[in-house]
Every structure is written in structure tokens, then in C-alpha cells.
Amino acid sequence: AAVAEVDAAAGVANRAVASRWSVVGSMGTVRDRDAAQQTLAEGVRASQNRLINPGSRDPRGPAPLFDEFSGTDMSDATTTDAAADAAAPPAADAAPADGAAASESTPAAAASADEPQEEESTYQCDPVVQLEEVEVTSGEEEEDIVFKLRGKLYRYGETMLDKGSGKKQWIERGVGEMKILKHRETQTERLLMRQEKTMKLIVNALVDPRIVMTKNVGSDRAWVWSCFDYSEGTLEEEVFSVKFGDADNAAKFKEAFDQSQKNMAALQEGADAAPSAEADEAADALAGLSTGTAEKES
Numbered sequence: 001a002a003v004a005e006v007d008a009a010a011g012v013a014n015r016a017v018a019s020r021w022s023v024v025g026s027m028g029t030v031r032d033r034d035a036a037q038q039t040l041a042e043g044v045r046a047s048q049n050r051l052i053n054p055g056s057r058d059p060r061g062p063a064p065l066f067d068e069f070s071g072t073d074m075s076d077a078t079t080t081d082a083a084a085d086a087a088a089p090p091a092a093d094a095a096p097a098d099g100a101a102a103s104e105s106t107p108a109a110a111a112s113a114d115e116p117q118e119e120e121s122t123y124q125c126d127p128v129v130q131l132e133e134v135e136v137t138s139g140e141e142e143e144d145i146v147f148k149l150r151g152k153l154y155r156y157g158e159t160m161l162d163k164g165s166g167k168k169q170w171i172e173r174g175v176g177e178m179k180i181l182k183h184r185e186t187q188t189e190r191l192l193m194r195q196e197k198t199m200k201l202i203v204n205a206l207v208d209p210r211i212v213m214t215k216n217v218g219s220d221r222a223w224v225w226s227c228f229d230y231s232e233g234t235l236e237e238e239v240f241s242v243k244f245g246d247a248d249n250a251a252k253f254k255e256a257f258d259q260s261q262k263n264m265a266a267l268q269e270g271a272d273a274a275p276s277a278e279a280d281e282a283a284d285a286l287a288g289l290s291t292g293t294a295e296k297e298s
Contacts, residue, residue: 147256
């Protein structure tokens, strides 16, 4: 019942505001309109408070809602409108709500039905420039790997800032796999190392029997040597140092390098390879050959 009375008071207040604005709009000023609006709002709040909190009502009865512009007592209108609103059946309010829900669901269903179905795009974009596959050769295709181990390479020389000053220091060239390669046809062996990821050539030197490889001072994992390097495209004498993960790997590299030096020394001296039956047959066949010029002279 209290809620119904509050709703009734709100309805009366709305009608009172409409009546007040009809009067003020024709004869009042802006200042009068603001004052009337404030006075009416205070009266509406007081009426609603008395309806919600019956214990706070004045024993002399409810104060009349008086419109100062029209001079009309709104107390009777409040009582009549409250009784009419309280007597209204609740089913009348539910019907429009159901209709509104139905009207809202129908456009939503229609909108979902009208939405286009998403389809997978089959558009193909052809490249503007057609690139052909190019065969890249590293120069190692005709060589066998005799030794391969990961390490870090240093070069002893001048930096770009100290160019021409004579100040030299150890400069890191990169990390990669130190390889000893042996050519299948010529049997020559060389040192080769490339940077990881970039594959830049940082060592390309022939294994010379005259190279003396020594341990780096204060480390049993690094070796130092000087050689003629061709990694930059020109033959230059460089001093290198390679450092491995532990002393065992460093010892394995030194052993493989010493063996390569022995093989290169034998190749330079012209020593024969290991004896084989096929080589002997080829030598006998060459010895039995004769030229026509030799027969005519005899």
C-alpha cells in the first residue's frame, strides 16, 4: 500500500509540474520559474516522505499541496489520484510488458536472419616479382670433414678506432664450428670456420706444416697460431686464437691439427700413397706403352 501511495504521489507531482509550467510559461520570469520549481520539488519530497514513513506524519494531518501560481489546493487531487492508482489492477501493467518483450524479440530475430553469413575468402594475391630458386654453393661440396668442433675465435690486431696506431689487442670474430676439411681430389687440407647464423667466413687457411700452435697464456682451452688467411678475399698474415668449451675438446683439436700437418707434409714431399694392386697394374700398363716416333727411329 505504501508503494502504491508513493506512485500516486509521483503521478500527482508530474501533473502539478505540467500545470505549473503552463502558468509560468505565459506570465512568469526566469527567476520566478526557478523559485517555483524549487518550492514544488520540496513539497513533493515532503509528501513522499510522509507516505513512506507514516510515523513522521504531522498529527494535524497532511499539508496541502498548494500551487502558488494557480492558487489551487492539490490535496484533494492527491487523495483521488492515489485511490485511483491503488485500485488499478496489476494485470493491466503486465500486458504491455509482454507485448513490449515480444516487440523487442521480433526485430532482434529479424536482424539476425538478415545478417549475411560469413564466408571464407578465396582471394589469392600473386606476387609482383617472381623469384627463381638459385643454387647456392659454399665451396665445401668436394671436401670431407675431418674434424668439427664448436668454439670461439679471436684475432690479434688493430680495431677500427686504432687503425694505423700500432695498438693491437684480441678481437672476437665470432662463434662457430672449427672444421678441418680435406679435398677428395687434391688431398689438401685446410682450416675453415663460419659465424653461426650469419655463416660469414672468419677463417680460411691452408694447413701449413710450418705452423706452430701453442697454448694461450693462462688457459688450457685455447690455442694460438699465425697463418695466411684468405677469409676476407685477400691473402693476409693473421694471428688467431680459438677457445673451446673444455680442455678435452682443445686437446682433440690439437691432435687432429697435428695429424693434418703430417698429411700435408707428406703430400708436399711427394710421398706415395699406400700400396695397392690397382696402382701397380696401372704402373705396368704405362711402362709398356710406346710411341710411333720411337719405333721409326729404331
